[in-house]
Amino acid sequence: MFGLGVKLTALCVCLLSALPTLLGLEQDPVMLSVEEGSVAILPCSLVGTNMESKLFDWKKVGEKGEGKKDMFMYDAGSLRDSARSGQDQQFDGRVSHFQDELKHGNASILITKTKVADSGDYTCDFLEPSQSLLPIQTSHIKLVVFKTLRDRSGETKGAAPEPSIKILGPTADGTLLQCVVRGASPKPEVQCQDSEGKVIPAKEPQVTERGGSFDVILQTTVTKTGNYSCVATQKEINHQIFAETFVTVNDKVPEDCSSKVPEDSSSKVHIGWLFAVFFLGALSLAAIQLVLLLTKRITINFNKGCSWRNSPDEGTPDEKGTLSPSEQNGTKETAVMV
Known part of the structure; x- marks a missing residue:
């Protein structure tokens, strides 16, 4: 029985909360955006009803779990339009209504000197003067106050x-x-x-x-x-x-080769060293052979360049005009190598 009672209570609460919508008393939200510092008019009306002796209450829906903020209330000629009468400090001295339009059911309000902080959701509830918990009608308005940026030319x-x-x-x-x-x-x-x-x-x-x-x-x-x-x-x-x-997106991200060593790098290094030693040895042998060859050529050329000169007592063909007896016989007795 206790469980059934809880379910019935929950059902009643859901029905009561949905009643304004079911009866057509809750309207779709009205989107409104204004520039910071300008005037914002939040619309709300009860068509065919003279509001001069009625009650309507404006509130701002709180953010981050905060409760609603009292913004403005009209109660059969009595106003709550200042911080002294219970209005939230945020709206002090900036909210007013249209007195001459009440007889036509117009319960709209006007906010002057709008601030970015005024952005948010607002509700307008029409209530009986007896302060009944169920509003006759609820209006929802979403207000956005934005800053307009201008360049140096003012555009x-x-x-x-x-x-x-x-x-x-x-x-x-x-x-x-x-x-x-x-x-x-x-x-x-x-x-x-x-x-x-x-x-x-x-x-x-x-x-x-x-x-x-x-x-x-x-x-x-x-x-x-x-x-x-x-x-x-x-x-x-x-x-x-x-x-x-x-x-530009590269297909592959370059890898750091210095940080990646192949598995067979050790054997490759050994083969490289052996090849280097063999190459240097062959080069050295070729260099030695080249030196020996050049030395032999120099010795042969040097010998071919030597000349024989007669001893001082024999003279030359230019000096005596005739060959010495030894030269005539094809023999050589004394030679000096220059």
Whole structure:
């Protein structure tokens, strides 16, 4: 029985939470985007109803588990439109309604001097003055407040600046590519695409928030040579911008030959040394033979170049005009080698 009671209670809670939708009382979210510092009008109305004696309550849905923030409430002429009346400090002095439009069922509000921090989800609940737990109708509004960047000439360049794309270098799988988008508001979706527009799988991007602006760093590995684009998309404001670069991917990553030794390197080294010794020995033998040959040729030429001269007492043909008796006989008695 206890288990059945729990199930019935859970069923009742589900039905109560779904009742506004089933009755057509809960509307689809309204998307709204404005530039920071401008005026934002959040629409809400109950057609055919004079709201002057009714109650409607505006709240901002909290983020990261936070509760709703009281923003503005109209209760049959009584207002909660300041921090003193219970309004959240974030909206103090910046929210107002359209008093003359209440009789036409218009419960819209106006936010002035919008900030990036105002971005988020808002609800507008129509309630009976008796503070009934069930709203008559609930409206949902998603507000995006963005910063518009301008160049030196004053022309609008878009909420997200042009991404920077950088080649970090080769990896074991290809080439590492990095896309960076800085100072974007609202938060962009960053992707790397090939020349055909196909999305390249990437690591989880690194996101940093500073005062409502976002820095996004995305890294991915490409495996083919070609053109690649870094694309930043902000759907809330229908804005998209990209940067492109050409990437060369090597089919094979060069190996460090010095760190890789073949299995038979030892035998190859020994054979190399033996070949070197044999070559040097042959060269030395050839050099010795060449020296001996040259020495022999020099000795023969030197001997052929020697001449015989008569002794001083015999004279020469030029000096005496006749040959000596010994020369006439073909004999030689005394010789001096010069």
